[in-house]
Amino acid sequence: MNIRSDRDQGRKVTSAQVAERAGVSKWTVSRAFTPGASISENARQRVMEAAEALGYRPNLLARSLTTRRTQLIGVVVDQFANPHTQAMLNAATLALQQRGQLSILLNISPPVRSGELLDIAERFQVDGLLFLGTVLSEDIVRFATERQHVPLVQLFRTTEVDGVQIVAIQEHAAGAEIARLLLGEGHRRLGYLAGPDSGRSRLPRLDGYRQTLEDHGLTLAATLAATDYRHALGYQAMHDYLQRTPAAQRLDALFCENDILAIGALDALHQAGLDGQLAIVGFDDIELAASPRYRLTSYQPNLDAVVDSAITHLLDRRIPGDPTLLPGRLVVRDSHRFAGKD
Amino acid sequence: MNIRSDRDQGRKVTSAQVAERAGVSKWTVSRAFTPGASISENARQRVMEAAEALGYRPNLLARSLTTRRTQLIGVVVDQFANPHTQAMLNAATLALQQRGQLSILLNISPPVRSGELLDIAERFQVDGLLFLGTVLSEDIVRFATERQHVPLVQLFRTTEVDGVQIVAIQEHAAGAEIARLLLGEGHRRLGYLAGPDSGRSRLPRLDGYRQTLEDHGLTLAATLAATDYRHALGYQAMHDYLQRTPAAQRLDALFCENDILAIGALDALHQAGLDGQLAIVGFDDIELAASPRYRLTSYQPNLDAVVDSAITHLLDRRIPGDPTLLPGRLVVRDSHRFAGKD
DNA sequence: CGACCCGATGCAACCGGTTGCAAACAGGCC
DNA sequence: GGCCTGTTTGCAACCGGTTGCATCGGGTCG
Structure with missing residues (x-):
């Protein structure tokens, strides 16, 4: 069986061929495919029929050459192990597709030299770059400040970089809300499980x-650290903490930088037979958080709203300005309580 | 602050500008950027300096117009909730990037009309389409058989479709190996948890x-079903099964169509206080399977080998032939045993 | 009935590269 | 020095569309 079907002869169908068949010029064909162009209904019909018959599809790359718009957005990702990344990717690609744009997925996981990759993306004439919560390495910052041919938007990271528009959630308020929730539950020794970004x-x-703790006359009782946003490192962090801290001195509650770490921590507690002895709150509200097994209390960003705002920035080519900070909502489940209480 | 930097004046730098500065023709500039082209070392040097000074980067879209190669591969994905999808996406994009190709991510999750989306991808002149374990809907099959302008490769699904090259693992052998493992453990009442693909x-x-069960004079004792590859549905399937089946009649062991379902099932067992009472085996060996909490016995596909083979097919534009079936390996942990035994 | 206007169409030029060919050039050999 | 060969380079044409402008034709209006 041959790769080529019968009617294309190995060459793609061009507008000129459609034009000939429809008895018009290729410019008229172009207009037939350009919404809002000046063309008679009659001509449009004939062109469309001819196009259908020949199986013509406009070459969008050729079009981009003159329009200077490719309808391609570079979507930059690094943390593939984090389920939240998957949720962002899903939301972002869907939203882009709905607006007639396609995503070029740029994977800047560790071995990749991110500067080079962004450079290549630029050669593909992407209309913009969307950073999905990626850690802004030096390479990226340099790229962003040196070349600003292309709009850059960063999601869910509030570190300001010149030339990069930030769209994130109101994290300060979220952190405060979580602290109040835990305090309200009666917890007094509150800790934090930090991910790599904290550094x-x-x-x-x-x-x-x-700050909320301090407003209540308390301080952060302990800080744990995970070197990457993955389940195993949340597990490890909690495991190590339990090993080195006598039961009497342990935290009441731990706010984790994100859900995958929180779930790792919950699993470590379970493994140690300490289910429900230490309150846990996460962040991102990934799908697994709702599982009956975890019932993880978490903070849910309004992903669609964030993505929508980001894409609007990109497509309108807005000049980067103050960060756009959208509200999220606290999803209260059970993990922030001691088991058996209340 | 303006989006445009000082030196580009809103226009991109073109090869002609570089040519002028380097004192050569634009054709020479083109050759300087074409590996293996005939050009003197002297000229190349001068071009490169001029290019560097002006911040020139070749427009790859313009190039594709004549070369008929875009170096863009459409990567088609549907199950964003499955961690295995994420692993595939990571492996595929990295491998493509290493070969100088970029991925256009095509999200065909339910609301999207997949036929249309593939059509659009074709207009972007993708060099090939890579289906990451997607369910082959009617739309897709129609697309595949009607238009074969572009090489199509499907990963991890063995349903043969005309014009689509399959690259998967030796599933039959894997299923047999898992059956033998469970039988060897002494289990006799073996079931299967099916995902949507089974239908x-x-x-x-x-x-x-x-077949292996039958070779041992047994039959499949029960089949559970999950309507989607997500944790919640694995949980649900097991939960319902436990509800409707008296303890005395329950399975010894359950082979689950993939890990995320298996983990859902394990969580349901835990929730019912039946940890370790029913042996579980998964498939895909996702990261979470190795967690100390689950220690899920699973079958690990050689993801890199599969992706590599698939990409080779695409880039060499091979004519689709027999499925390429690569071996994987069984990762034996603890979930296939009864707790406390052996 | 001629002037005018407007929508529809054709055309040349262009977007930013690449390709095949031919001319220019350099070096090696007799 | 002349001839041959092989490498470099310039050029016209092209990839498949779009844009701005000129032209054409038909309907309206005075």
Whole structure:
């Protein structure tokens, strides 16, 4: 069986061929496929019929050459192990597709040299770059500040970089809300499980959390750390903490930088036979958080709203300005309580 | 602050500008950027310096117009809730990037009309389409058989469709191996937890599993079903099964169509206080399977090998032939045993 | 009935590269 | 020095569309 079907002869059908068959010029064909162009209904019909008969589809790359719009958006991702990344990717690609854009997925996981990759994306004339909660490495920051041919939008990271529009949630308020929830539950020794980003930048959610504690005359009782946003490292962090801390000195509650770490921590508690002895709150509200097994209390960003705002920025080619901070909502389940209580 | 930097004046730098500065013709510039083209070292140097000074990057879209190769591969995905999808996406994009190709992510999750989307991808002149374990809907099959301008490769699904090259693992052998493992453990009442694909196509892994049981004079003792590959549905399936089946009649062991369902099932067992009372085996070996909490016995496909083979098919534009079936390996952990035994 | 206007169409030029061919050039050999 | 060969380079044409402008034709209006 041959790769080529009978009617295309290995060459793609061009507008000129359609034009000939429809008895018009190729420019008229172009107009027939351009919404709002000046063309008679009659001509449009004939062109469309001819196009259908020949199996013509306009070459969008050729079109981009003159229009200077490719309808391609570079979507930059690094943390493939985090389910939240998957949710963002799903939401972002769907939203882009709905607006007639396609996503070029740029994977800047560790071995990849991100500067080079962004450079290549630029050669493909992407209309914009969308960073899905990626850690902004030096490479990226340099790229962003040096070349601003293309709109750049960063989701869910509040570190400000020149030339990059930020769209995130009101993390400071979220952190504060979580602190109040835990305090309201009667917890007094509150800790934080930090991910790799905490080392690189100031996280408003932590600030909000800490400040609320201080407003209540408390301080952050302990900080645990995970070197990557994956289940195993949340597990590890909790496991190590339990090992080195006598039961009497342990935390009442732990706010985790995101859900996958929180679930890792919950699993470590379970493994140690300490289910429900230490309250846990996560962030992102991934699908697994709702599982009857975890019932993880978490903070749910309004993903659709964030993605929508980001895409609007990109497509309108807005000049980067103040961060857009949208509200989320606290999803209260059970993990923030001691088991058996209340 | 303006989007445009100082030196580009809103226009991109073109090869002609570089040519002028380097004192050569634009054709020479083109050759300087074409590996293996005939050009003197001297000229190349001068071009490269000029290019560097002007910040020139070749427009790859313009190039594709004549070369008829875009270096864009459409990567088609539907099950964003499955962690295995994420692993595939990661592996596929990395492998493509290493070969100088970029991925256009095509999200055909339910609301999307997949036929239309593939049509659009074709207009973008993708060099090939890679289906990451997607369910082959009617739309897709029609697309595949009607238009074969572009090489199509399907990963991890063995349903043969005309014009689509399959790259998967030796599922039949895998299913048999899993059956032998469970039988060797002393289990006799073996069941299967099916996902949505089982309804649409014959899964060799199930055939291999069932056949091995029959070779031992047994039959499949029960089949559970989940309507989607997500944690909640694995949980639900097990939960319902436990509800409707008296303890005395329950299965010894359950082979689950994939890991995310298996983990859902394990969580349901835990919730019912039946940890370790029913042996579970999964498929895909996702990251979470290795967690100390689950220690899920699973079958690990050689993802890199599969992806590599698939990409080779695409880039070499091979004519679709017999399915390429690669071996995987059984990862034996603890979930296939009764707790406390051995 | 001629002037005018407007919508529809054709055309040349262009978007930013690449390809095949031919001319220019350089070096090696007798 | 002349001839041959092989490498470099310039050029026209092209990839498949779009854009701005000129032209054409038909309907309206005075």
